[in-house]
Amino acid sequence: MSTVTPVTVAPQAITLDQEINPWEAQSARFDFAARKLDLDEGLWKLLRSPSRELIVHFPVPMDDGRIELFTGFRVQHSIARGPCKGGIRYSPEVTLEEVRALASWMTWKCAVVNIPFGGAKGGVICDPKKMSQGEIERMTRRYTSEISDFIGPEKDVPAPDMNTNEQTMAWIMDTYSMHARRTVTSVVTGKPLNVGGSRGRIEATGRGVMVACDESLRYVGKPIEGCRVIIQGFGNVGSNAARLMMEHGYTIVGIAEMEGGLYNSAGIDVHQLIEYKYRNNSVLGFPGADPSPADELLITDCDILIPAATENVITSRNAEKIKARIIVEGANGPTTAVADEILSEKRVFIVPDILANAGGVTASYFEWVQDRQGYFWKEAVVNEQLETILRDSFDDVVRYAEAHNVNNRIAAYMLAIDRVAFTIRQRGIYA
Numbered sequence: 001m002s003t004v005t006p007v008t009v010a011p012q013a014i015t016l017d018q019e020i021n022p023w024e025a026q027s028a029r030f031d032f033a034a035r036k037l038d039l040d041e042g043l044w045k046l047l048r049s050p051s052r053e054l055i056v057h058f059p060v061p062m063d064d065g066r067i068e069l070f071t072g073f074r075v076q077h078s079i080a081r082g083p084c085k086g087g088i089r090y091s092p093e094v095t096l097e098e099v100r101a102l103a104s105w106m107t108w109k110c111a112v113v114n115i116p117f118g119g120a121k122g123g124v125i126c127d128p129k130k131m132s133q134g135e136i137e138r139m140t141r142r143y144t145s146e147i148s149d150f151i152g153p154e155k156d157v158p159a160p161d162m163n164t165n166e167q168t169m170a171w172i173m174d175t176y177s178m179h180a181r182r183t184v185t186s187v188v189t190g191k192p193l194n195v196g197g198s199r200g201r202i203e204a205t206g207r208g209v210m211v212a213c214d215e216s217l218r219y220v221g222k223p224i225e226g227c228r229v230i231i232q233g234f235g236n237v238g239s240n241a242a243r244l245m246m247e248h249g250y251t252i253v254g255i256a257e258m259e260g261g262l263y264n265s266a267g268i269d270v271h272q273l274i275e276y277k278y279r280n281n282s283v284l285g286f287p288g289a290d291p292s293p294a295d296e297l298l299i300t301d302c303d304i305l306i307p308a309a310t311e312n313v314i315t316s317r318n319a320e321k322i323k324a325r326i327i328v329e330g331a332n333g334p335t336t337a338v339a340d341e342i343l344s345e346k347r348v349f350i351v352p353d354i355l356a357n358a359g360g361v362t363a364s365y366f367e368w369v370q371d372r373q374g375y376f377w378k379e380a381v382v383n384e385q386l387e388t389i390l391r392d393s394f395d396d397v398v399r400y401a402e403a404h405n406v407n408n409r410i411a412a413y414m415l416a417i418d419r420v421a422f423t424i425r426q427r428g429i430y431a
Contacts, residue, residue, distance in 0.1 A: 020312040022101035033413035056146040075103040077119040084120030087161025094123035109354040111416035144175040153186040160190040186371035189364035198367035200382035206240025208359020230254035233309025256297040262289035307334035329353040352409035
């Protein structure tokens with residue numbers, strides 16, 4: 001294990017609003033990594049900003065006859081290494097700054113695991129919980145038509161994200177195909193199997209989180225047996241990570257959801273919890289664990305903490321109280337830059353989001369390849385290739401951290417920026 005002193009972004013006298021701004025957080029990490037790389041000023045400017053930002057306002061007929069106007073975004077950060085890649089989220093909290101930050105993170109994520117994509121992200125400001133299935137479909141199809149000139153198998157390949165799923169991707173694929181007058185399965189990933197989806201895709205991000213946990217324990221010299229894990233978020237990423245890790249020998253002692261959490265020091269039976277949540281649409285009341293406030297679970301003693309829900313759950317307000325020895329970020333941007341500095345001083349080993357949750361985009365790359373080949377792999381092949389890429393990428397990042405005397409997050413950024421910048425230098429600047 002490396003004994004170097006971590007070097008991160010120095011905390012500034014900023015407000016909490018500034019601290020949790022996702023674009024500012026991404027920019028702070030990028031600037032620090034670029035400075036450590038002594039990046040050329042021109043490339044610094046080029047890579048710091050997205051290449052294209054699209055804002056669309058579009059009408060959708062609602063079930064009651066009203067016409068509702070929605071606002072959607074698609075931000076494309078980089079096409080230096082290949083087509084853009086990134087999810088689409090539906091939420092009342094979607095903002096351009098959030099989408100811009102997530103698009104940038106996708107560029108670095110793809111480069112860290114060395115797959116030939118750049119980064120993009122999309123979103124629509126809406127509350128899908130208050131919409132019918134028909135309204136969501138009509139909104140999805142109209143949003144797709146608004147951005148259809150900007151996406152495509154060799155331009156920009158969307159995928160599911162918050163409040164979107166394989167059905168959403170099927171609607172997008174169908175709408176795009178109707179415009180193209182041919183079936184174009186490779187325009188999106190995360191689709192159902194019978195319309196060009198890939199086996200292993202649903203579990204991929206959770207599986208990648210497990211691989212990151214395995215590699216972290218190997219690196220710090222601790223066994224899986226007896227390793228206590230708390231997971232914040234029990235959606236697709238959190239539930240699949242919890243199930244796979246329990247089956248692999250980890251002890252899942254805590255699950256935190258927005259409405260509350262669960263704790264059992266002897267371990268939670270994740271299979272039973274998944275069934276319970278499916279029946280009750282909530283983890284609350286699960287008889288196999290004691291109720292616990294979600295925010296307290298984040299600071300409860302454990303070996304590994306996995307924030308797997310949303311951004312900014314570890315901030316300057318709770319970072320000092322974190323007791324986990326290892327943090328593996330299943331969500332995008334769960335730790336602020338100021339919290340990073342606090343955790344570095346506490347010697348917490350962090351596997352950053354652009355590495356830890358890259359299993360999803362890696363499997364998306366596999367799906368895109370299979371669609372373009374017209375030949376589909378067995379699930380065992382998908383899983384084997386996924387684990388190989390993530391283990392190799394973990395080793396790349398920790399070696400970079402040791403070589404440059406930085407923590408894992410800055411090492412991941414430096415590695416990613418270096419790879420993208422190298423490609424741009426090779427291609428040259430068209431003028």
